[in-house]
Amino acid sequence: MIKLSFLNLFRRKSRTFLTLLAIAVGVASIIVLVSLVDGVVADFTEVFEQFQGLIVLEKGAADVPFSKLDRSFEHKLEKINGVKVAIPEIWVLPNKIDGQIPEFSLATVMVYGLDLDKYHVSSGSGWIAEVEKGSFIRNSDTDSVVIGKKIAEDYDKFVGSVLDIDGKKYRVKGIFAGQSEFIEGVIVMPLEAARELADLDADKVNSFTVGLTDPSKDKQIAEQIEFIYSDDLQALSMSQYSEQFGEIFGSLRLLVWAIAAIAAVVAGVGIINTILMSILDRTAEIGTLKATGWTNENVFMMIMYEALSIGILGGIIGLILGFMVDLFLASILNINFLITVPLLLQAFLFALFIGLIAGIYPAYRAVKLDPIEAIRSG
Amino acid sequence: MIVAENVTKEYKMGEVIVRALAGVSIKIEEGDFVVIVGPSGSGKSTLMHILGALDKPTAGKVLIDGEDISEMDDWELAMLRRKKIGFIFQNFNLIPTLNALENVVIPTEPLPGDKTKYDQRGIELLKMLGLGDRLLHKPSELSGGQRQRVSIARSLINNPEVIFADEPTGNLDTVTGNHIVEIMRKLNKEEKKTFVIVTHDQSLLDYANKQVFIRDGKIEKQTKKKIIKN
Numbered sequence: 001m002i003k004l005s006f007l008n009l010f011r012r013k014s015r016t017f018l019t020l021l022a023i024a025v026g027v028a029s030i031i032v033l034v035s036l037v038d039g040v041v042a043d044f045t046e047v048f049e050q051f052q053g054l055i056v057l058e059k060g061a062a063d064v065p066f067s068k069l070d071r072s073f074e075h076k077l078e079k080i081n082g083v084k085v086a087i088p089e090i091w092v093l094p095n096k097i098d099g100q101i102p103e104f105s106l107a108t109v110m111v112y113g114l115d116l117d118k119y120h121v122s123s124g125s126g127w128i129a130e131v132e133k134g135s136f137i138r139n140s141d142t143d144s145v146v147i148g149k150k151i152a153e154d155y156d157k158f159v160g161s162v163l164d165i166d167g168k169k170y171r172v173k174g175i176f177a178g179q180s181e182f183i184e185g186v187i188v189m190p191l192e193a194a195r196e197l198a199d200l201d202a203d204k205v206n207s208f209t210v211g212l213t214d215p216s217k218d219k220q221i222a223e224q225i226e227f228i229y230s231d232d233l234q235a236l237s238m239s240q241y242s243e244q245f246g247e248i249f250g251s252l253r254l255l256v257w258a259i260a261a262i263a264a265v266v267a268g269v270g271i272i273n274t275i276l277m278s279i280l281d282r283t284a285e286i287g288t289l290k291a292t293g294w295t296n297e298n299v300f301m302m303i304m305y306e307a308l309s310i311g312i313l314g315g316i317i318g319l320i321l322g323f324m325v326d327l328f329l330a331s332i333l334n335i336n337f338l339i340t341v342p343l344l345l346q347a348f349l350f351a352l353f354i355g356l357i358a359g360i361y362p363a364y365r366a367v368k369l370d371p372i373e374a375i376r377s378g
Numbered sequence: 379m380i381v382a383e384n385v386t387k388e389y390k391m392g393e394v395i396v397r398a399l400a401g402v403s404i405k406i407e408e409g410d411f412v413v414i415v416g417p418s419g420s421g422k423s424t425l426m427h428i429l430g431a432l433d434k435p436t437a438g439k440v441l442i443d444g445e446d447i448s449e450m451d452d453w454e455l456a457m458l459r460r461k462k463i464g465f466i467f468q469n470f471n472l473i474p475t476l477n478a479l480e481n482v483v484i485p486t487e488p489l490p491g492d493k494t495k496y497d498q499r500g501i502e503l504l505k506m507l508g509l510g511d512r513l514l515h516k517p518s519e520l521s522g523g524q525r526q527r528v529s530i531a532r533s534l535i536n537n538p539e540v541i542f543a544d545e546p547t548g549n550l551d552t553v554t555g556n557h558i559v560e561i562m563r564k565l566n567k568e569e570k571k572t573f574v575i576v577t578h579d580q581s582l583l584d585y586a587n588k589q590v591f592i593r594d595g596k597i598e599k600q601t602k603k604k605i606i607k608n
Binding site: 292317 | 427430432433452453456457459460461463464465467469471473474475476485486487488513532536544
């Protein structure tokens with residue numbers, strides 16, 4: 001019976017092909033969109049895992065570049081119990097690098113100025129990854145920078161090269177490599193050098209990275225800071241950041257699933273149509289099968305097998321298609337896709353499910369065919 | 379044995395009720411070769427469908443081996459057809475994607491158990507009908523007469539007691555048509571299969587041991603006779 005169902009599908013090759021294509025595109029779009037979101041989440045998670053401690057911002061500021069704080073908070077923060085070090089930071093979005101406007105991407109180029117001497121003391125919990133080539137810099141290296149690997153690749157820089165940021169020239173002293181593009185898109189320089197670029201008053205900084213004696217107490221200490229300086233500061237722990245972020249991307253992932261699922265449901269309607277048409281083509285045949293002793297259940301199953309076959313075949317083609325589109329996009333767009341086995345499995349099962357559901361109505365119609373009418377129409 | 383007692387069949391066509399059969403009684407006994415003739419619209423096909431457990435009467439009784447089909451549900455009727463009845467159609471109704479052998483065994487497809495014994499029987503039947511060298515041909519590669527022989531083999535695959543044929547020669551030329559009827563007569567004589575043939579071709583009457591003339595849903599004449607042709 002399965003063989004017959006399968007053969008039935010290939011009687012109208014173009015019709016079946018189009019339906020398969022619709023299912024395949026639905027499945028592929030689920031895979032591409034979800035793996036894109038998952039890839040971005042994976043990149044961010046890498047950053048969060050590397051960073052332990054707190055970020056302290058001006059109260060109400062959406063993100064570090066929009067925050068402005070008195071530098072005097074540095075000592076105030078360090079007096080709080082459990083705080084090991086407060087590192088003042090300035091973040092700058094450069095207008096031009098080597099005379100070019102930086103390409104917009106998910107991992108935008110950022111200039112990160114900080115008290116480097118203090119960073120050394122705090123033994124490196126922060127945004128900067130391991131220096132791979134060259135060496136790290138100190139506060140006294142005012143004309144020097146350490147850059148992420150992505151910047152080195154994008155602007156063709158080596159240790160010793162000159163990098164032009166908004167018309168000012170800096171010498172590249174070191175290159176660091178992280179797991180994530182967000183980290184590799186950062187240019188590190190001394191705090192005072194960044195202040196010049198940011199055009200910020202001498203007693204102002206954007207934010208503080210706060211290192212803790214016990215990183216597991218990050219939430220408590222963040223609450224404490226926000227309580228003491230309730231008018232001025234907000235403190236975010238990485239675990240909080242990560243949770244918020246997880247929520248946002250969790251719902252984005254759901255939305256993306258929903259959009260792709262709509263495509264697949266439309267494809268399901270295509271299956272219903274394809275099989276209904278094929279039943280109309282085959283009324284005499286189905287009537288004959290009934291006349292020769294096929295029960296309604298037998299006929300129902302034959303049609304269900306046909307719908308399921310479309311679901312399975314379309315699912316498999318969709319998996320391959322999605323995989324190939326991911327590879328292609330990854331090669332031209334420099335985006336990390338995260339294809340996981342559960343995602344492939346979910347997308348495939350979804351196609352199967354669509355096939356199953358789409359089969360029910362046509363199968364019911366086939367069962368309802370009156371064998372006598374059916375034979376007569378032959 | 380099939381007994382129909384005072385069978386009436388009415389259809390609703392829109393607002394109009396059409397009476398296809400108006401009180402038909404007939405008895406089909408084992409080994410009969412029944413030919414039912416009548417003009418189109420006479421109700422002969424309807425009678426065949428009811429005698430063949432494809433349809434139920436509106437009134438009256440149809441007993442197949444003593445069991446009343448009006449009491450049966452779809453599943454029971456399917457089981458009855460599966461075990462006791464075979465059908466041959468004017469248009470052969472073969473499945474174009476399947477080869478001759480696959481078409482012959484298609485009624486056994488839902489049956490559980492070993493499929494090879496059905497294949498074996500299918501091959502025997504096709505050989506018996508002179509299609510031993512056409513087992514793997516698709517219907518489109520066969521002539522009309524060959525197709526009808528495949529459908530005869532299909533009607534025999536479940537070893538039924540009675541085979542119903544609806545205009546079996548209707549789509550064939552006279553010579554091929556006669557050949558098909560002769561095959562059926564041979565099965566009737568040698569395999570003791572009961573045949574009920576519905577046709578408007580009066581020449582088939584010569585083969586019958588029971589002739590039934592039907593018009594306007596009623597049996598006009600029913601004669602038992604000696605078979606003229608073999």
